[in-house]
Amino acid sequence: MSHILLPDLQEAVSRHCPEKVTHTAFDFLTLYRTETVTDPVLVVYEPRIYIVVQGQKVLHLHDHPLPYGEGQYLISTLDLPVSGQITHASAEAPYLALCISFSPTEMEQLLRESQSASSHQARKMAFQKNNSSPISAMGVSRITDELLDALLRLVGLLAKEGDQTFLAQLYKKELLYLFLHGQQGHVLREIAHDKSDTARINRAISHLRNHFQEQFEIGTLVDIAGMGQSSFYKRFGELTGMTPVQYRTKLRLQEARRLMVHEDMKAASAGFQVGYDSPSQFSRDYKKTFGRPPQADLRYIRSMGVETYKQQHENVWF
Incomplete structure (x- = not known):
């Protein structure tokens, strides 16, 4: 792919996203910008489509790294606790990304309405292998020129006067259609069926x-x-x-860290609050996940500045 439109999309996103997070006039579209690399932050990726317009980041899915960057998109169809880190960003070339939210109902309706793919193509896409990701609820692919064109038209609506919601919804539907029939279509098809x-x-x-x-x-x-x-x-x-136990542990540790940083709770109390009976087990799990025991991690966060940590935590998930 030539990706001749990528610089135009970079310019458009940068222009409409002067802050770290921009919630646009369209409730399904959010823009992101950061000018510094970040430390790994444990977050929960919700079912979304994430497009990196400039820069790069890496996700750690438990023990599996998944890098993706400029000109790539990631689709997630489950709530997944991951460690995210922006690895390429600067004031001259900030990390730029956009996020498109969707619901299973929207995907189901689009599947019903779409008549372009034959049943043979649909079966083929449903079983298509995802070689970029170690898990099947998330996948990364290169963006196509068709997607770039649709994204550029959608972001371009932000510069127009008046209510552009009707057109934005049409462009969203077009984008979901392209994603559905793209390399990660099998990921999206799964979420559309309530018995899958x-x-x-x-x-x-x-x-x-x-x-x-x-x-x-x-x-x-x-x-x-x-x-x-x-x-x-x-x-x-x-x-x-x-495993389900590992998933629960990630959620518990994420909440414990939030309680310690945001509510100034003692480590032992935070561990007990999130469901740990043993302080030593809490400390072991915490160190394995964050690289430091609870108290040492809290000192590190305070040394960088709590506000800096909060900003990183707010912006790294996209």
Whole structure:
């Protein structure tokens, strides 16, 4: 691909995103900008489409690194706790990105309305292998000139006067169609079907996110997903790259760190608050995830400045 339109999109995003985060007039479109590299930050990637316009970042999916950068897009269809780090950014060439949110209902409706792909093509795309990502609920691909053109037209609406919401929704539908029939289409198709493995695992993940501080048998998730035990654990690992216990641990540690930094809670109290019975186990898990024991990590954050840490935490997920 020539990507002749990429510099135009870079200029447009930069012009409309003077701050670190710009929530645009279109509720599904958010723009991002940062001029410095960041430390790794544990965040939860929500189901979204993320396009890097300039710069580069790397995600760590449990123990698996997934770099992506300028001219690439990432699609995530599950809530996934990952460690994110912007690795290429400067004042002269800031990291620029945009995010498009969508719902399973939108994808389902688009699949029903779309008549362009034959049933043979649909089956082929549904089983297409994703070689860029170690998990099947997330994938990275190179952007196409068709996508660049549609993205440029969408961002261009921000410069026009009056309410452009109607056109923006049409452009969004066009973009979702292109993504659906692109290299990551199989990822999006899974989320559109409420009886797919992705949808079933997503129900279990929703329960995990709402109750991660509580003590409950992990086997409860099998019943919530409505799957057989062996197939549940197999598909959970394939989709997320971790076990349900590891997933819960990531959520607990992320919340514990937030309590320590934002609410000035002691490490032992934060560990207990998020569901740990053993302070030593909390400290071991914390060090394994963040690279430092709780108190040492808190001292490091304070040495860099809590506000600097908060800004990094706010901006690294996209």
